[in-house]
Amino acid sequence: MEMKDFGVISSSKAKMPPGYKCSKCGATGVKLWHDVLDHQSLLCLRCTCEDQNKVRTPSEDGRSLYTEKIHYWYRSASMSPNHWSGYDPTKGIPSDAVDIRSEQERTNQIGWYVPAVPTKDDTFFDSTSEPKFGYDWWASLPFLAT
Numbered sequence: 001m002e003m004k005d006f007g008v009i010s011s012s013k014a015k016m017p018p019g020y021k022c023s024k025c026g027a028t029g030v031k032l033w034h035d036v037l038d039h040q041s042l043l044c045l046r047c048t049c050e051d052q053n054k055v056r057t058p059s060e061d062g063r064s065l066y067t068e069k070i071h072y073w074y075r076s077a078s079m080s081p082n083h084w085s086g087y088d089p090t091k092g093i094p095s096d097a098v099d100i101r102s103e104q105e106r107t108n109q110i111g112w113y114v115p116a117v118p119t120k121d122d123t124f125f126d127s128t129s130e131p132k133f134g135y136d137w138w139a140s141l142p143f144l145a146t
């Protein structure tokens with residue numbers, strides 16, 4: 001395999017590394033993901049969702065994805081301020097609830113795929129070990145080609 005120079009990723013002003021391209025549809029200039037066990041096969045949002053059979057929706061701030069999962073929370077009068085407990089909406093709202101809210105789950109993973117953040121050497125970090133500047137660079141890319 002041809003060696004790629006990812007040494008440009010040293011600041012948020014980093015340039016697009018050569019080879020940063022969806023291996024399925026060829027999309028460039030967009031966020032890519034890689035299999036957690038395979039650091040070189042890159043896929044775009046659409047192709048990763050298709051491959052992993054997942055539904056993901058970009059968040060408003062462009063830094064993460066919504067899943068289909070929604071968390072339900074309630075408060076009762078006896079709870080301390082700002083304390084919320086989860087509840088199962090299929091069983092109805094808890095009888096002692098004085099307030100309820102729900103939020104859509106956020107992630108940056110798609111099944112077994114994690115953000116492909118380029119590093120100095122010819123590999124891609126996984127989402128837990130990447131330095132912040134790399135993630136900022138990744139987050140600055142659009143989710144989909146325009």
Ligand SMILES: [Zn+2]
Pocket residue numbers: 022023024025026027043044045046047048
């Ligand atoms: Zn693609």
